Amino acid sequence: MLLKKENKWNSYSKEEKKWAYEFSDYYKIFLDKSKTEREFIKNAIVLAEKKGFENIENRSKLDVGDKVYYLNREKNLVLVIIGKEDIEKGVKFIVSHVDSPRLDLKQNPLYEDLELAFFKTNYYGGIKKYQWAAIPLALHGIVILANGEKKEICIGENENDPVFTIPDILPHLSRKIQDDRKSRDVIKGEELRVLVGSIPTNIENIEIKEKVKYAILEKLNYEYGMVEEDFLSAEFELVPAGKAKDIGFDRSMIGGYGQDDRICAYTSMISFLDISKEENLPNKTIVCYLVDKEEIGSTGSTGLESNYLEYFMSDIIYKLKENYNDYMLKKTLWNSEAISADVNVAMDPIYKSVHDESNAAKLGYGIVVTKYTGHGGKYGASDADAEFMYKIRDIFNKNNIVWQTGTLGKVDEGGGGTVAKFLAHFGIKTIDAGPGLLSMHSPFEVSSKLDLFESFKAYKAFYKY
Numbered sequence: 326m327l328l329k330k331e332n333k334w335n336s337y338s339k340e341e342k343k344w345a346y347e348f349s350d351y352y353k354i355f356l357d358k359s360k361t362e363r364e365f366i367k368n369a370i371v372l373a374e375k376k377g378f379e380n381i382e383n384r385s386k387l388d389v390g391d392k393v394y395y396l397n398r399e400k401n402l403v404l405v406i407i408g409k410e411d412i413e414k415g416v417k418f419i420v421s422h423v424d425s426p427r428l429d430l431k432q433n434p435l436y437e438d439l440e441l442a443f444f445k446t447n448y449y450g451g452i453k454k455y456q457w458a459a460i461p462l463a464l465h466g467i468v469i470l471a472n473g474e475k476k477e478i479c480i481g482e483n484e485n486d487p488v489f490t491i492p493d494i495l496p497h498l499s500r501k502i503q504d505d506r507k508s509r510d511v512i513k514g515e516e517l518r519v520l521v522g523s524i525p526t527n528i529e530n531i532e533i534k535e536k537v538k539y540a541i542l543e544k545l546n547y548e549y550g551m552v553e554e555d556f557l558s559a560e561f562e563l564v565p566a567g568k569a570k571d572i573g574f575d576r577s578m579i580g581g582y583g584q585d586d587r588i589c590a591y592t593s594m595i596s597f598l599d600i601s602k603e604e605n606l607p608n609k610t611i612v613c614y615l616v617d618k619e620e621i622g623s624t625g626s627t628g629l630e631s632n633y634l635e636y637f638m639s640d641i642i643y644k645l646k647e648n649y650n651d652y653m654l655k656k657t658l659w660n661s662e663a664i665s666a667d668v669n670v671a672m673d674p675i676y677k678s679v680h681d682e683s684n685a686a687k688l689g690y691g692i693v694v695t696k697y698t699g700h701g702g703k704y705g706a707s708d709a710d711a712e713f714m715y716k717i718r719d720i721f722n723k724n725n726i727v728w729q730t731g732t733l734g735k736v737d738e739g740g741g742g743t744v745a746k747f748l749a750h751f752g753i754k755t756i757d758a759g760p761g762l763l764s765m766h767s768p769f770e771v772s773s774k775l776d777l778f779e780s781f782k783a784y785k786a787f788y789k790y
């Protein structure tokens with residue numbers, strides 16, 4: 326029998342198509358209000374609490390059927406449902422990341438030149454820098470003022486808000502300064518400077534040299550009580566302004582910022598919350614883990630390379646069992662399974678040559694299962710074994726999930742990784758699965774509504790098998 330790969334839109338019934346489109350509408354709304362890792366986590370907690378999840382801080386004991394969450398520094402959320410079976414037989418994780426490529430403000434960002442005020446930025450994650458110039462940008466973040474007060478700021482998302490932008494050089498004059506640059510340098514890191522104002526202060530004071538900059542600080546002080554030093558204890562992110570949209574005459578696709586990896590974070594979270602409503606408890610304890618810092622290598626105390634996974638797993642075991650010990654934790658993790666829920670690349674017909682077509686994922690062909698990522702000779706990959714690959718294949722097939730396999734481009738073409746290897750490190754059987762995207766890491770990433778919906782169904786099937 327031949328392996329068939331095909332576009333699945335026409336095998337969808339009218340009803341399935343309707344569900345997929347409705348699901349997409351909710352997804353777009355969630356994307357629009359969750360453009361930073363903090364915002365995603367905050368909105369996720371609201372949904373989880375509505376479904377009866379309790380903050381673990383209020384619990385000294387856990388029992389079968391309990392629904393709790395762990396919050397790590399406002400940037401990780403771990404949703405847990407305690408299953409019927411002994412936890413040492415293993416847990417089922419779905420792990421996705423809620424950080425996305427963007428521009429962070431530098432520590433001391435504000436300056437003035439030619440009577441225009443700018444923010445200096447440091448890009449976060451792998452971006453094509455030129456894509457971020459000459460588009461509307463919104464500012465999202467938090468600032469901790471000198472008195473310790475924490476303020477949330479979001480400018481550029483409401484209809485009447487101003488936006489910000491990085492000016493690019495006009496084509497008439499780019500010949501010498503820009504036209505011969507390599508694409509990664511079309512806009513250089515230090516040229517990612519964001520225009521934030523142009524009116525000088527009207528205060529008459531010869532001490533004040535940078536009058537436009539001063540006027541911006543006056544405004545920030547008036548609106549938020551900020552002084553310049555407060556930028557030092559702030560996290561501001563510039564992200565593409567505006568809402569996610571349907572794409573195409575047939576509205577079959579979604580365009581929007583941050584779908585890597587919020588499309589997986591959203592679908593794994595919604596499928597998890599769906600299961601929490603069901604009467605039948607899962608056999609195994611199930612965990613939906615939303616992490617940060619994947620785009621810069623999973624570093625830091627909120628990235629998957631930290632010990633947080635061991636911390637919350639030991640806390641769960643400790644609160645379930647009488648005589649907690651380290652062996653219980655190690656055994657639990659070694660017996661566990663995980664889907665590393667992250668996006669893969671869907672073939673772009675304009676750049677076909679970077680793919681091996683018979684091994685590449687396509688838009689509208691369903692969720693993409695990726696046995697290994699990495700680059701070259703599988704460097705940096707955790708490479709799921711055939712046994713676990715079989716298990717996933719079997720679960721997906723038995724649940725009529727539309728799925729396909731994919732790779733990150735041709736051998737030696739490039740490459741990349743996910744959080745899979747950090748999970749596999751503990752002995753957790755891990756495989757990557759998530760939808761394919763076009764224009765990944767751009768300000769306007771493209772997904773298929775079918776792949777989105779099938780990912781939701783696939784994650785649910787994994788949690789439930």
Ligand code: MN
Nearest residue numbers: 585586667668
């Ligand atoms: Mn990703």
Ligand code: MN
Nearest residue numbers: 585586620766
């Ligand atoms: Mn990414």
